[in-house]
Amino acid sequence: MSRQVSLHHYLPSLYFSILLLVSRLDRTLQRWPARIRYITGLLLMVVVVFSWFNFMPFAYGTHFGSMSRCESLRMLGRWKFVCQRSQLPWARPEGAIARRAEAAAAAAVAEEDEDDGESHFYDGEAVDQGAMEGVVDEQDTASSPPPLPQQQQQPVEAAQSAEVAKKAEKAKRVEMAFSATEARAKEVQEKNQLLAEKQALEIKQRELEKRLAAQEAELQRQKQQQQQQPEGMSREMLEEQLRILQAQLQAKEA
Incomplete structure (x- = not known):
């Protein structure tokens, strides 16, 4: 029904709208130069061909190629039923039947696998009581889980041992990090000290x-004083000698 609506309603309306558009463009393009008219006509032809290649599956029921392309070309929500048919065209419905059969077979195989997996467990209530020796408490059988087979116990034990190994390795890493932190702290403390x-x-x-400089200055001052003292004494001695000579000269003159 949807395809009939598309062929008998949408396509005629599209056809007449194209005729109207072309007539209006013809009257408008008559006023333009010839070169611009040719270029515009070529561009319109390219647009029409491109649109026809893109929207051809909507009108003729051909294959889109991918669900993403169908969703990208769907406009105004009127072609949603096309994209929901698992990318199957209308002209070849046998593909849908084949895919449904494949899906049903896959579901049956999955159910069989689940049934096979459930038969590995031990059912305590289904065991014949006459074949068992001694008395078995029903509460114990109901409360305690049945023992696992040896084939299933091995993976569980391996997983537990792997988890224990991971925890031990993690503890070792934490201890190594702590020791490294302590060593760094000691190094920093030693460096600060x-x-x-x-x-x-x-x-x-x-x-x-500073003390050495002060002592050197004091020694220099003392040396200077020692050097100045002999000069003073020699001057006094010269003055005394002059006085003595003057006195002697005066005595001779007298």
Whole structure:
């Protein structure tokens, strides 16, 4: 029904709308130069051919190629039924029947696999009581789970051992990280201590340099004083000698 509506209603309306558009364009393009008319006509032809190739599956029921292409070309929500048919065209409905048969067969195989998996467990209520020796408490059989076969116990034990190994490895990593952090903290503390000692030594060295400079200055001053004292004494001695000579000269003149 949808295809009939498309063929008998949508396509005729599209055809007449194309005729109307072409007539209007003909009257409009008569006023333009010949070169512009040719270029516009070629562009319109390219657009028409491209649109026909894209929207051809809507009109003729051919294959889209992919669901994404169908969804991208669907407009105004009127072609939704096409995209919901598993990309099958109308002209070949036998593909849908084949795909349904394949899906049913796959579902049956999955159900058989599930049934086979359920038969591995032990049912305590189905065991013949006469074949068992001794008395079995029904509450114990109902509350306690049945023992697993050896084939199923091995993977469980392997998984448990792997989990224990992972936890042990994680604990080792945490311990190694903690020890590395402690070692780094000790190194930082030692570096800080060495830096403090170095600063103290530098301060002491500066004080010693200041004292040494003061002592050198004092020694220099004392040397200068010692050098000045002999010069003073020699002057006094010369003055005394001059006085003595003057006195002698005066005595001779007299």
